[in-house]
Amino acid sequence: MKASEDQVVEDAAAYQDDDVRIKPSCYNMADIKKLKSVGICTVKGIQMTTRRAMCNIKGLSEAKVEKIKEAAGKMLVRGAFTGVNSLFCLLTLQVFHITTGSLEFDKLLGGGVESMAITEAFGEFRTGKTQISHTLCVTAQLPGENGYSGGKVIFIDTENTFRPDRLRDIAERFNVDQDAVLDNVLYARAYTSEHQMELLDFVAAKFHEEGGVFKLLIIDSIMALFRVDFSGRGELAERQQKLAQMLSRLQKISEEYNVAVFVTNQMTADPGAGMTFQADPKKPIGGHILAHASTTRISLRKGRGEMRIAKIFDSPDMPENEATFAITAGGVTDAKE
Numbered sequence: 001m002k003a004s005e006d007q008v009v010e011d012a013a014a015y016q017d018d019d020v021r022i023k024p025s026c027y028n029m030a031d032i033k034k035l036k037s038v039g040i041c042t043v044k045g046i047q048m049t050t051r052r053a054m055c056n057i058k059g060l061s062e063a064k065v066e067k068i069k070e071a072a073g074k075m076l077v078r079g080a081f082t083g084v085n086s087l088f089c090l091l092t093l094q095v096f097h098i099t100t101g102s103l104e105f106d107k108l109l110g111g112g113v114e115s116m117a118i119t120e121a122f123g124e125f126r127t128g129k130t131q132i133s134h135t136l137c138v139t140a141q142l143p144g145e146n147g148y149s150g151g152k153v154i155f156i157d158t159e160n161t162f163r164p165d166r167l168r169d170i171a172e173r174f175n176v177d178q179d180a181v182l183d184n185v186l187y188a189r190a191y192t193s194e195h196q197m198e199l200l201d202f203v204a205a206k207f208h209e210e211g212g213v214f215k216l217l218i219i220d221s222i223m224a225l226f227r228v229d230f231s232g233r234g235e236l237a238e239r240q241q242k243l244a245q246m247l248s249r250l251q252k253i254s255e256e257y258n259v260a261v262f263v264t265n266q267m268t269a270d271p272g273a274g275m276t277f278q279a280d281p282k283k284p285i286g287g288h289i290l291a292h293a294s295t296t297r298i299s300l301r302k303g304r305g306e307m308r309i310a311k312i313f314d315s316p317d318m319p320e321n322e323a324t325f326a327i328t329a330g331g332v333t334d335a336k337e
């Protein structure tokens with residue numbers, strides 16, 4: 001439907017002032033498809049990709065890249081909240097949600113773990129952070145709602161608790177080929193916080209190389225190595241600075257390649273809590289830096305037996321509800337009453 005596609009592009013252009021009008025010839029569906037094919041899905045994504053990298057995309061000439069860059073630049077200057085939306089929609093691959101394996105839990109998250117965002121799950125030991133991570137490795141590969149096709153996963157393990165055998169059990173529950181599931185999970189062990197940051201270069205390269213194929217990046221846990229590498233109060237400022245860099249990188253990766261980023265986090269005793277009548281004297285580590293970077297924060301606590309309770313922790317667009325789920329041999333499931 002060439003005519004109507006052109007109309008959409010023209011409509012998008014019409015939002016712009018005369019002086020920053022995006023000529024329909026700069027953007028057409030074919031170019032947008034080319035950009036999407038390598039994982040550039042948003043105007044921001046265009047800005048975050050160098051001209052040289054864009055010229056390497058098959059079918060995009062240097063002149064074309066220049067035009068696209070110029071148009072994207074003007075749109076962002078104009079403000080991300082007004083007329084940009086229409087073209088933004090054109091460029092944005094649909095945000096998708098990856099099921100947790102529990103309908104209750106998914107409902108709490110507005111459909112599951114969201115793409116183009118960082119979801120953080122924190123809780124005390126054995127609250128299920130690693131088990132949720134394992135379950136997501138499998139469910140990310142399954143076709144889902146609203147045309148979600150499923151895709152590959154990268155798992156960064158900082159605590160040496162990744163167990164491929166768990167993936168086999170979970171794959172069995174979902175009736176999918178165990179070897180295929182394992183093949184689709186790229187695993188990397190991070191040994192220091194520096195190494196963890198370096199691995200993100202590899203992640204971005206991989207996401208770029210196999211555009212659109214990867215759907216999920218997991219870091220279990222995000223803070224463990226920072227905690228070891230920066231001990232003591234004197235090193236706190238440096239730790240937070242390095243952490244901020246890592247989170248900004250993660251945010252960019254999630255948006256540019258339209259992937260979900262799922263990170264786990266630990267808790268620590270709140271030294272100030274003893275002085276107050278606070279009900280829960282523990283809090284997630286990482287301070288304001290992590291609190292602000294996470295789009296959705298889930299606090300986890302233990303229930304009876306296999307039961308676990310998840311609660312949304314200060315989310316901008318979701319109420320602070322709770323969901324009960326269970327950890328079974330087949331991974332995360334709904335709790336049976």
Ligand code: GTP
Nearest residue numbers: 123124125126127128129130131132306327328329
């Ligand atoms: P830390 O990393 O120690 O902070 O904990 P965590 O929050 O990552 O906990 P994890 O996800 O490792 O959850 C551990 C819980 O999952 C334990 O209560 C185990 O009993 C349960 N679990 C782990 N494997 C299995 C399994 O194969 N079957 C069942 N039913 N439960 C399991």
Ligand code: MG
Nearest residue numbers: 129130131161
């Ligand atoms: Mg764990």
